[in-house]
Amino acid sequence: MTTFHELDPVDAKISARDVSVFYGDKQALDRVSIDIATEYVTAFIGPSGCGKSTFLRTLNRMNDTIASARVEGEIRLDGEDIYRSGMDVVQLRARVGMVFQKPNPFPKSIYENVAYGPRIHGLAGNKADLDAIVERSLRRAGLWDEVKDRLADSGTALSGGQQQRLCIARAIAVDPEVILMDEPCSALDPIATARIEELIGELKGRYAIVIVTHSMQQAARVSQRTAFFHLGTMVEYGKTSDIFTNPREERTKDYITGRYG
Amino acid sequence: MSPVIPLLLVLALGVVGWLVARARARTFRRSDPARRPHSLPGYHAWFVALCAGLPAGLFALVWSGASQGLVMASVLADPAARDLPAFGITRDAILAEARALATGQAEAAFHPLARALVPAFEHALRLYGGVGVTATLVLGFAGGAWAFLRLRPEFTARTQVERIVMGLLLGASLVAILTTFGIVASLLFETFRFFEFVSPLRFLFGTHWAPDPMAAVGPATGEAYGALPLFWGTLYIGAVIAMLVAIPLGLMSAIYLTQYASPALRRWVKPMLEILAGVPTVVYGYFAALTVAPAIRDAAKAIGIASASSESALAAGLVMGIMIIPFVSSMADDSIAAVPQAMRDGSLAMGATRYETIRRVLVPAALPGIVAGVMLAVSRAIGETMIVVMAAGATARLTANPFESMTTVTFQIVAMLTGEGSFDHPATLSAFALGMVLFLVTLALNFIALRVVKRFREAYD
Ligand SMILES: Nc1ncnc2c1ncn2[C@@H]1O[C@H](COP(=O)(O)OP(=O)(O)OP(=O)(O)O)[C@@H](O)[C@H]1O
Ligand SMILES: [Mg+2]
Numbered sequence: 001m002t003t004f005h006e007l008d009p010v011d012a013k014i015s016a017r018d019v020s021v022f023y024g025d026k027q028a029l030d031r032v033s034i035d036i037a038t039e040y041v042t043a044f045i046g047p048s049g050c051g052k053s054t055f056l057r058t059l060n061r062m063n064d065t066i067a068s069a070r071v072e073g074e075i076r077l078d079g080e081d082i083y084r085s086g087m088d089v090v091q092l093r094a095r096v097g098m099v100f101q102k103p104n105p106f107p108k109s110i111y112e113n114v115a116y117g118p119r120i121h122g123l124a125g126n127k128a129d130l131d132a133i134v135e136r137s138l139r140r141a142g143l144w145d146e147v148k149d150r151l152a153d154s155g156t157a158l159s160g161g162q163q164q165r166l167c168i169a170r171a172i173a174v175d176p177e178v179i180l181m182d183e184p185c186s187a188l189d190p191i192a193t194a195r196i197e198e199l200i201g202e203l204k205g206r207y208a209i210v211i212v213t214h215s216m217q218q219a220a221r222v223s224q225r226t227a228f229f230h231l232g233t234m235v236e237y238g239k240t241s242d243i244f245t246n247p248r249e250e251r252t253k254d255y256i257t258g259r260y261g
Numbered sequence: 262m263s264p265v266i267p268l269l270l271v272l273a274l275g276v277v278g279w280l281v282a283r284a285r286a287r288t289f290r291r292s293d294p295a296r297r298p299h300s301l302p303g304y305h306a307w308f309v310a311l312c313a314g315l316p317a318g319l320f321a322l323v324w325s326g327a328s329q330g331l332v333m334a335s336v337l338a339d340p341a342a343r344d345l346p347a348f349g350i351t352r353d354a355i356l357a358e359a360r361a362l363a364t365g366q367a368e369a370a371f372h373p374l375a376r377a378l379v380p381a382f383e384h385a386l387r388l389y390g391g392v393g394v395t396a397t398l399v400l401g402f403a404g405g406a407w408a409f410l411r412l413r414p415e416f417t418a419r420t421q422v423e424r425i426v427m428g429l430l431l432g433a434s435l436v437a438i439l440t441t442f443g444i445v446a447s448l449l450f451e452t453f454r455f456f457e458f459v460s461p462l463r464f465l466f467g468t469h470w471a472p473d474p475m476a477a478v479g480p481a482t483g484e485a486y487g488a489l490p491l492f493w494g495t496l497y498i499g500a501v502i503a504m505l506v507a508i509p510l511g512l513m514s515a516i517y518l519t520q521y522a523s524p525a526l527r528r529w530v531k532p533m534l535e536i537l538a539g540v541p542t543v544v545y546g547y548f549a550a551l552t553v554a555p556a557i558r559d560a561a562k563a564i565g566i567a568s569a570s571s572e573s574a575l576a577a578g579l580v581m582g583i584m585i586i587p588f589v590s591s592m593a594d595d596s597i598a599a600v601p602q603a604m605r606d607g608s609l610a611m612g613a614t615r616y617e618t619i620r621r622v623l624v625p626a627a628l629p630g631i632v633a634g635v636m637l638a639v640s641r642a643i644g645e646t647m648i649v650v651m652a653a654g655a656t657a658r659l660t661a662n663p664f665e666s667m668t669t670v671t672f673q674i675v676a677m678l679t680g681e682g683s684f685d686h687p688a689t690l691s692a693f694a695l696g697m698v699l700f701l702v703t704l705a706l707n708f709i710a711l712r713v714v715k716r717f718r719e720a721y722d
Binding site for chain 1: 523524601603606607608612614622625
């Protein structure tokens, strides 16, 4: 089943058309079409195993790292087909950053974690530039005040919430256009979660943000657009307020009201 | 005193005990069908068999060793032994011959004195053999009877057998450990004897190595025992040349196998690489001596290095490096594979290429494991004997020229022990001192490596 809903006339940063994903013979995603805009935070919700992560990973081609995964359909970033042959995947991932469910800082210093992307992409001409990028990224991620005196400490020595903000700082250090977040708060306590949600609010508008979440409240709090996935299809996509107060589909309603999932 | 006959007797006793005990245990169930015995008949049977067999068997083994000394003592107390030379090789030869005659292993005596000693030997052997067999049998019967009398329906045979089995397993694992201690003790003993001739300082730091097993021992003896050139040769071949080969190749193949190779290819290549570790080192030795060394010499001569010899440190080191590639690569492989997938994904999602991910994230994260692998490989390389015996040469030289022949600690151990020197000559004893140094160095390397690996494991668990 393909469902595609026209939204307000903003330019789509990412537009996906009829995206299907297979793991070997098993189909995990069936013809998903969606437009994602920089103006909004977009939330993906749906029961476990419905394909949210799978779809998210098609957007920066992280599925390429899974040998059995195969993607069909078309995904355009600023109108450019990211699955066309000759596409520079490395460049794509610099433009479409990702934050994972479990914080995964590198076993390096806090400074080196944030400097990692700028270094490999050659964004800083000299040490002063790099210092500035690191500081700006940490500030945007709301971590600067907590770590400014211990930049040389290992990133893995931070608390879970701090680690996740470090990963966000790491992702925004290369100045991406899109940030994909796969359940970024699922390993965090309510206070750290609130901190990340606040951060998403601050980053909104500067980057196109897509967040996968299992928490309905979180989706309602941080997002303006919500897509509901079920059994490998996208059932409904619309304004977050509409999805939560006035869903068009029966399945969405059942899920929102907690009847299954 | 051969332990074969007593051990067979013990075995028979055990079997009898097993059968009798099982028959007895079966009657428990019949006599009182209402109460279930604590253990199955098989456990009663094993309990009795083990009690009968174990102590008696152990005694038989110990006695077979201890009785040798007793036999010898009683033979030497015999009047016929008074004519024996005081010590040395002849005395031992006569005694061995008399013994062979007495046990029927030899027909004719080469030495007249040997024949005179035969009756004494026969008597002693008969006496102590008899004592041994009798004592073994008594012990076996006593153990079996004691166990048999304890059999009751409520007897906890199952628990007891479990305890005995645990003891056996413990004993088995102690054998390896005790053997290590035995090795150290014997090495230590001989090493101290060596240091009576040569001062440890001169041995460790002297630069002149030319032991002569035939030379008379005098105050100047120590001057020929400066082992520094050997240590240098060992480290130069095993820790420098071999590692220059093994570290890059091992690391690169580990990276290829973990990060680039398809699973199908990995399934083939990894075991093949590990087969390298199973090739007998003497085969590598041939390869080094017959193929690599001449090729290197010719190549060196061709580019004008006149000192190149047909035995060279380079040949031995290169081949040794190839030999230890699997040690480096399998440890590196394990520790790279142990870096969480999330690290890799995190780096790739930042837009890093695969190679950047490997170089900047995976290898640094796996470094402790890789270092540990290298240390194990070094300890393996410096203890390696066959390749250097066949390809490195015998000349003790303090040189950095890899085309010259060089000698190593292991080579000299072999040379000193297979030389003509008598067993208490410093030349022979030096082999033990060298062995001791080698043992301590490899022990330290392994110890550090294991500590590093353990810390590394904890970091990710
Ligand atoms: N690497 C993989 N190999 C094979 N099948 C996979 C793989 N990853 C995911 N799948 C399958 O694809 C389907 C969708 O998985 P996905 O991880 O996208 O779900 P999800 O919506 O993110 O679930 P959750 O909320 O639990 O994270 C599932 O049936 C899953 O078993
Ligand atoms: Mg998921």
